Amino acid sequence: MTSPRLDITAPHDEPVILFRRTFQAPARLVFSAWTEPAHLRHWRVPRGFELVVCEVDLRLGGGYYFVHRAPDGSQHAFRGRYLQIERPSRLVSTFTYEAAPETEVIDEVTFTGNGGTTLVTGRTVFPTFQARELYAAAGAERGLAECHERLDELLSVLTAPAAPPPEGPRQCGS
Numbered sequence: 114m115t116s117p118r119l120d121i122t123a124p125h126d127e128p129v130i131l132f133r134r135t136f137q138a139p140a141r142l143v144f145s146a147w148t149e150p151a152h153l154r155h156w157r158v159p160r161g162f163e164l165v166v167c168e169v170d171l172r173l174g175g176g177y178y179f180v181h182r183a184p185d186g187s188q189h190a191f192r193g194r195y196l197q198i199e200r201p202s203r204l205v206s207t208f209t210y211e212a213a214p215e216t217e218v219i220d221e222v223t224f225t226g227n228g229g230t231t232l233v234t235g236r237t238v239f240p241t242f243q244a245r246e247l248y249a250a251a252g253a254e255r256g257l258a259e260c261h262e263r264l265d266e267l268l269s270v271l272t273a274p275a276a277p278p279p280e281g282p283r284q285c286g287s
Contacts, residue, residue, distance in 0.1 A: 118261070118262075119133075119261055120134070121254055122246065126212075128240070128242045128244065129238050130239075130253070131237075132248070133232065133233070135230055136239075136265060137265070137272070138228065138231060138268040138271065139228055140202065142227065143268065144202075146267060147233075147263060148169060148171050149171075150169050150179065153179075155263065155266075156263035156266070157260060160263070162183055162184070163181070166179060170195075172198070173196070175194065177192065177193055180224065189206065190210075191209065192209055193208045199248070201224055202224050203222070204220075204223075204257040205222075206221070206243040207220070215240070216240060217273070218235050218239050218240070218248075220236075221235065223239075
């Protein structure tokens, strides 16, 4: 399971999905984009979807709640709680899709800065192989790739140098 910029692996010996992706921004900014609602709204859903609810309480024991609206109008809610937070290098949380509340997974994401780039690695641990296969069959790879493309777009805006102000008419004596 790979795309040109996203590497996704589903090992045969454990019910996990692993991903790796490099972003052209410093780790502190990528971590902020990953955790702050003002940024999440711009990238945390695949293209064509809308993030209609985005609540984040970024503290140990705090949680998040996201609701995606699909192009057909259906809504999909996700929630989790934060288990570990090491700014700006690591985030561990639970993840539950409300349509399948019996399947809670653990997401571990690390942010490794290298100059102006950040390698983001993710490890999602499922309770069973069947749960992992259902997740993959639901389009997880495509959705993750599209979200990461959108995150790239946001980061390019956030890291762009400020444009100089346009030259206006000069005042007499200036």
